[in-house]
Amino acid sequence: MYIDGEWMTGRPEFPVTNPATGEIIGQVPDCTDQDIEAAIRAADRAFKEWKTTTAYQRSQLLYRAWELMMRQKRALAELMTREQGKPLKASLNEVQYGADFLLWFAEEAKRMYGQIIPSARENQRFLVQKTPVGVVGAITPWNYPISMITRKLAPALAAGCTVILKPAESTPLCAKAMMEIFAEAGFPPGVVNLITVQNPARVGEAFCTDPRIRKLTFTGSTPVGKELNGLAAANMKRVSMELGGHAPAIVFPDADPVHAAKGLALVKFLNTGQACISPNRIFVHQDQAEPFIRELSSRASRLVAGNGMHDGTGIGPLINELAIQKVDSQVKDAVARGAKVETGGHRLTDNGLADGHFYAPTVLSGVTPAMKIYREETFGPVAPVITYRTEDDVIAMANDTEYGLAAYLYSNNMATAMRAFEALDFGIIGINDINPTSAAAPFGGMKNSGLGREGAQEGIEEYLETKLGGFAI
Numbered sequence: 038m039y040i041d042g043e044w045m046t047g048r049p050e051f052p053v054t055n056p057a058t059g060e061i062i063g064q065v066p067d068c069t070d071q072d073i074e075a076a077i078r079a080a081d082r083a084f085k086e087w088k089t090t091t092a093y094q095r096s097q098l099l100y101r102a103w104e105l106m107m108r109q110k111r112a113l114a115e116l117m118t119r120e121q122g123k124p125l126k127a128s129l130n131e132v133q134y135g136a137d138f139l140l141w142f143a144e145e146a147k148r149m150y151g152q153i154i155p156s157a158r159e160n161q162r163f164l165v166q167k168t169p170v171g172v173v174g175a176i177t178p179w180n181y182p183i184s185m186i187t188r189k190l191a192p193a194l195a196a197g198c199t200v201i202l203k204p205a206e207s208t209p210l211c212a213k214a215m216m217e218i219f220a221e222a223g224f225p226p227g228v229v230n231l232i233t234v235q236n237p238a239r240v241g242e243a244f245c246t247d248p249r250i251r252k253l254t255f256t257g258s259t260p261v262g263k264e265l266n267g268l269a270a271a272n273m274k275r276v277s278m279e280l281g282g283h284a285p286a287i288v289f290p291d292a293d294p295v296h297a298a299k300g301l302a303l304v305k306f307l308n309t310g311q312a313c314i315s316p317n318r319i320f321v322h323q324d325q326a327e328p329f330i331r332e333l334s335s336r337a338s339r340l341v342a343g344n345g346m347h348d349g350t351g352i353g354p355l356i357n358e359l360a361i362q363k364v365d366s367q368v369k370d371a372v373a374r375g376a377k378v379e380t381g382g383h384r385l386t387d388n389g390l391a392d393g394h395f396y397a398p399t400v401l402s403g404v405t406p407a408m409k410i411y412r413e414e415t416f417g418p419v420a421p422v423i424t425y426r427t428e429d430d431v432i433a434m435a436n437d438t439e440y441g442l443a444a445y446l447y448s449n450n451m452a453t454a455m456r457a458f459e460a461l462d463f464g465i466i467g468i469n470d471i472n473p474t475s476a477a478a479p480f481g482g483m484k485n486s487g488l489g490r491e492g493a494q495e496g497i498e499e500y501l502e503t504k505l506g507g508f509a510i
């Protein structure tokens with residue numbers, strides 16, 4: 038834990054395990070209520086000065102953090118692989134993506150423009166200034182343990198807010214490594230704070246109720262996000278919520294099914310399916326089902342599961358035992374209701390995988406709305422394939438979800454692609470594109486997938502208040 042520029046020790050600790058091997062790789066402090074209070078007090082005190090710094094000063098510090106991150110890219114990626122499980126190459130990509138936010142918001146810090154608005158009265162002037170919202174409580178998940186931190190902290194710090202970060206209990210070591218970078222970059226004491234906790238509810242409650250905290254930014258599951266949002270609303274706090282998703286992927290009949298299967302295999306099994314933008318319902322036209330399923334299954338079955346540190350590993354473990362059980366119960370439910378397992382469909386325990394949480398990359402065909410997997414987010418390496426007949430049908434099925442984060446479509450017809458883009462109720466749509474994310478692009482969802490956007494110009498707005506000055510002259 039890092040509070041007010043000091044590393045805190047001497048607390049009870051909880052262990053961090055490697056999900057590929059079960060090995061304990063570190064211990065972190067379990068914060069006390071006094072620690073939560075100390076962090077809030079420090080961030081509140083630091084805000085009074087931090088908000089008066091110039092955007093140029095804040096930008097400089099973000100640049101420095103970016104440089105340090107780039108210099109430590111490999112060490113950060115190795116830590117991420119050991120703590121979270123993803124293959125080293127994916128960790129390197131994530132560290133780069135995480136660093137991109139520091140660079141982007143180092144630049145955006147200088148573009149927090151206000152406005153002069155003409156008044157109807159001759160002797161009146163309106164001036165609009167952007168000011169930081171105040172102390173921010175940030176809660177981050179384990180699936181992208183570094184980039185979800187910078188996606189929140191970089192815009193908050195750029196805007197002039199101070200921050201208390203509470204990372205997921207499965208991946209606090211990545212958060213600690215990032216905090217070392219912020220400390221070394223020279224952010225003043227109290228501007229960035231880290232508290233680690235095994236039972237997160239206490240911290241969530243403090244973030245939502247303490248009057249010194251003005252904003253909660255949360256990435257995690259929809260049920261927890263709704264609970265926190267309710268509490269935050271009762272205390273009139275600003276919120277950003279990046280919650281669950283149930284992304285549809287539509288392959289239109291004018292697309293090449295083999296090309297689409299290749300792309301969707303890549304994005305489906307990325308991060309072992311543990312991404313809120315992972316395609317969770319794959320819709321293919323009935324006339325193309327056969328070549329599509331063949332290619333998707335062949336790619337899934339060739340993926341080598343294993344320790345992400347080993348060369349040749351294509352897919353890492355799930356984060357824990359609970360995740361395995363959830364995936365397996367969805368697969369069993371689908372099979373019981375008539376789905377066919379094209380490949381996978383079981384836990385992996387051979388070849389040294391018994392101590393980790395591995396599940397075989399799985400393709401299910403014949404998936405129908407009666408199955409749990411059709412409705413519920415999976416967060417695992419299972420690709421459910423559903424066939425459709427008409428464009429109208431597939432758009433209606435794709436939108437038939439409480440979620441609205443990401444969607445994907447394959448089409449070689451511009452009019453079809455544009456119609457689908459406009460008809461889909463999702464915040465992020467990949468059109469023949471399996472990676473529609475970037476620090477420069479707004480990320481966020483509709484419906485039960487959340488509130489607000491991260492990254493892009495919009496990302497910094499989430500941390501700004503609008504202040505109007507009406508001047509009589």
Ligand code: ADP
Pocket residue numbers: 176177178179203204205206237238239240241242256257258259261262265
């Ligand atoms: P997942 O099911 O993907 O782990 P969670 O929503 O449980 O998603 O976790 C995302 C983040 O939310 C983590 O940092 C976790 O510690 C935190 N979290 C979970 N429950 C609460 C809670 N009641 N209050 C505050 N934070 C919470």
